[in-house]
Amino acid sequence: MKIAPRTNYREDVVGRANVEDTPELLAYYDELDTLKTGALWTVANKIEPWFPQSSSVPVLWRYNDLRDHVLRSIDLVSPEKAGRRVVYLNNPGRQDVAAAVGWLYSGLQAMNPGELASAHNHSASALRFIMEGSGAYTIVNGHKMTLGANDFVLTPNGTWHEHGVSEDGSSCIWQDGLDIPLVNALEANFYTVHPDLNQAVTYAVDDSTATWAGTGLMPGDDKWEHGYSPLLKYEWAPTYEALCRYARVTDGSPFDGVLMNYINPKTGGPVMQTIGASMQMLRPGEHTKAHRHTGSFIYQVAKGKGFSIINGQRFDWQERDIFCVPSWMFHEHANASQSEDACLFCFNDLPVMKSLGLYREEALKENDGHQPV
Secondary structure: OOOOOOOOOOOOOOOOOOOOOOHHHHHHHHHHHHOOOOOHHHOHHHHOOOOOOOOOOOOEEOHHHHHHHHHHHHHHOOHHHHOOOEEEOOOOOOOOOOOOEOOEEEEEEEEOOOOEOOOEEEOOOEEEEEEEOOOEEEEEOOEEEEEOOOOEEEEOOOOOEEEEEOOOOOOEEEEEEEOHHHHHHOOOOOEEEOOOOOOOOOOOOOHHHHHHOOOOOOOOOOOOOOOOOOOOEEOHHHHHHHHHHHHOOOOOEOOOEEEEEOOOOOOOOOOOOOOEEEEEEEOOOOEOOOEEEOOOEEEEEEEOEEEEEEOOEEEEEEOOOEEEEOOOOOEEEEEOOOOOOEEEEEEEOHHHHHHOOOOOEEEOOOHHHOOOO
C-alpha cells in the first residue's frame, strides 16, 4: 500500500497523515494496540508538527488581583504544615503539569516576620524575585543573603536552601521560578528535607555578592567548580544602574529594547544550567517590533507600565504584574509612559533550547513589524 504524504498540520485537525480509514486498517490498528504499539502515520503530524505548537496560552496575572489571596494564605496555613506557602500560576493549557508556561513553574510565596521555612533540596533549579516587603533572606548551602525589592536570588538544583523573614522585617511576597515541569518530564526529580530541618550559616552574610559582584573581577583564590553561578544574589540597584549606563551608548534591540542578561561571572554563560534570566528596559514611549522564538518566557514588571501584544492579543501591565510568552508566539512590548522608562525581569528556558541546538528566531515582516490586535 502506498502511503500518501503528510498533510499540513494546520489543516489536519486530527493530527493524522492522509491515509483513509478502511475496515482492514482499523482492525490492524486494534491489533497493534493489543501489542502496545501503534502506526506512526496516525500520530505523525501530532508528534512531529510543521512548527512548534505550544499548548500554553498567553496569560497576564495582575498583582492587584492576586495580592490579597496570597496574603490570606498566611492566615490559613503555616509554613510548617504547608511546606511552602505558595499560590502557583496555572496556565489553562498546562494544568496537567502545574506550569505557568511550557515547562516552567511560577508561584507567589508569602512569609511573615520571624517565619522560616525548613531547609530542603531538589533536582529542580529555582530562583526567587522579591516583589514587596523587607527583611527577606535566603540561605543556600550555608551562604545567607539578605534581599530587597527587585533583588533576585538563585537556589540551584541540589543545593540546600531555605527562606525566611527577619523579626524586624515586614510581610514579604516573592515570585518563585522553577523548572519543576521539565525535571518531572525527564523523570529525574528528587526532593529531600534537611536532616536538621534548618542549616547553619557557615559564611559571612552576603559573602556571595561581596566576592563575585565586582565588574570584570574574579577572586584570585577562586576554587568554584559548580555549573551554576557563584553570584547567588543579583541586586536591583546595580542592575538598574547597568541598564541606564548601557542605554546611553546603545540603540538597543528592535525587539527587546535595552536588554541585559544575568550571567555566571565565572563563565559568562547563564546563571543556571536550565534557567536563564534577564532584565530589559523600554525607553519612554518605546514600542518594540514583533518576533518569535523557541523557548518559554515568564516576565515580571519591575518598573513602570505598558503593554505587550502576544499572538495578536494585547495585555496591559503595570509594576509587579506577571505575564508569559509561550514558545514560537509573536510578541512585542511597549512602554506606556512618555517620560519614564519601564523594566521587565524575565526568566526562561533558553539555556536548554540553546544547549540542545533547538533555538530558532524569526522576525515579523508584515505591517512594519507590528501585529494587528
